[in-house]
Amino acid sequence: MTDVLVAGGGLIGLSVAWRTAQRGLSVTVVDDDPGTGASYAAAGMLAPVTEAAYGEEPLLRLCLASLQRYPDFVAELSRAAATPVELRTTGTLVVGFDDDDMRALAALHGFQQDLGLAVQRLTGRESRRREPALAPRVRGGLQVPGDHSVDPRALHRTLLAAARAAGVEMLCARIGGVRIEGGRATGLRLLGGEELAGDAVVLALGAHTASLPGVPPLPVRPVKGQILRLGGADGLLGGTVRALVRGRQVYLVPSAGDGLVVGATVEDRGFDPAVTAGGVHDLLHDAIDVVPAISELELVETLARWRPGSADNAPVLGPSGLPGLVLATGHYRNGVLLTPVTGEVIAEFLAGGALPPLARPFTIDRFRR
Numbered sequence: 001m002t003d004v005l006v007a008g009g010g011l012i013g014l015s016v017a018w019r020t021a022q023r024g025l026s027v028t029v030v031d032d033d034p035g036t037g038a039s040y041a042a043a044g045m046l047a048p049v050t051e052a053a054y055g056e057e058p059l060l061r062l063c064l065a066s067l068q069r070y071p072d073f074v075a076e077l078s079r080a081a082a083t084p085v086e087l088r089t090t091g092t093l094v095v096g097f098d099d100d101d102m103r104a105l106a107a108l109h110g111f112q113q114d115l116g117l118a119v120q121r122l123t124g125r126e127s128r129r130r131e132p133a134l135a136p137r138v139r140g141g142l143q144v145p146g147d148h149s150v151d152p153r154a155l156h157r158t159l160l161a162a163a164r165a166a167g168v169e170m171l172c173a174r175i176g177g178v179r180i181e182g183g184r185a186t187g188l189r190l191l192g193g194e195e196l197a198g199d200a201v202v203l204a205l206g207a208h209t210a211s212l213p214g215v216p217p218l219p220v221r222p223v224k225g226q227i228l229r230l231g232g233a234d235g236l237l238g239g240t241v242r243a244l245v246r247g248r249q250v251y252l253v254p255s256a257g258d259g260l261v262v263g264a265t266v267e268d269r270g271f272d273p274a275v276t277a278g279g280v281h282d283l284l285h286d287a288i289d290v291v292p293a294i295s296e297l298e299l300v301e302t303l304a305r306w307r308p309g310s311a312d313n314a315p316v317l318g319p320s321g322l323p324g325l326v327l328a329t330g331h332y333r334n335g336v337l338l339t340p341v342t343g344e345v346i347a348e349f350l351a352g353g354a355l356p357p358l359a360r361p362f363t364i365d366r367f368r369r
Contacts, residue, residue, distance in 0.1 A: 124141075
């Protein structure tokens with residue numbers, strides 16, 4: 001018997017487990033292959049400003065609050081795990097390729113200004129001065145100094161070590177469903193037939209959360225993303241570059257060593273695991289249009305994973321409606337960014353029984369209303 005069972009050992013599940021254990025509760029994380037889900041493919045952008053969208057202002061506030069926590073979060077993690085985590089604070093440059101792209105960037109800039117966000121409008125020449133590798137055809141851009149990045153794979157390794165150091169138990173097993181007795185969640189059933197008992201169960205299985213037997217209906221679905229990793233890019237870019245290329249979005253994020261992450265497609269295809277020729281072609285074609293030198297880099301890795309998309313693109317946090325069952329899912333494109341704040345608010349709910357005000361707009365009740 002444990003106080004809290006966490007279903008899912010990705011960034012969100014480990015953050016919840018670590019913060020909950022720090023509050024004195026016993027925690028067990030159950031996952032058959034921790035760290036191989038959406039966060040394994042993620043580029044690690046911490047970009048609330050460049051991801052800001054009309055009608056998603058509450059999500060923007062949550063994302064900004066989580067970004068504000070990131071420096072202390074990675075510093076505390078690094079101390080707990082005795083492993084440094086690098087937070088890249090070189091900012092993000094968003095560029096446009098043609099007239100339509102520039103009109104879209106102008107509209108985005110106006111929206112960002114209305115919200116009081118720190119963004120600087122740049123000409124094409126000014127954009128290339130910041131990132132000399134940009135193609136001459138780039139028309140202009142937006143410089144966002146506060147949008148950063150982190151290596152999700154390194155972050156996961158460090159979170160795993162910190163969680164274990166805090167007393168979190170890790171159980172490598174496949175989950176068969178939620179155990180329900182007397183109208184409440186009382187634990188997890190494993191595929192081998194074994195049952196685990198817990199006072200509370202936290203669902204942090206990403207895109208797989210809604211398909212777990214015993215879980216009440218959830219508006220969470222898999223949104224496929226194909227992503228590429230290139231090698232030999234040392235010094236090519238100073239920071240993250242996001243681009244609109246004839247209406248399509250592509251991003252280029254420097255990663256550990258000489259790596260460069262290029263992504264990502266957005267496809268409603270269920271749990272389709274295929275990396276397709278068309279997906280790879282589109283990503284490389286657009287990335288090379290923006291930074292021509294990419295054509296000389298080594299293609300190191302191609303992979304596909306599934307973002308946990310919700311009906312309004314925002315996470316689903318807190319009580320599920322089934323007593324004993326707690327939700328930490330639906331983070332869609334912001335799973336890495338929202339890792340610190342999700343761990344904090346869910347741990348506070350588990351320890352004290354009340355969801356912090358910051359997280360209350362993101363309960364399951366918003367869909368039921």
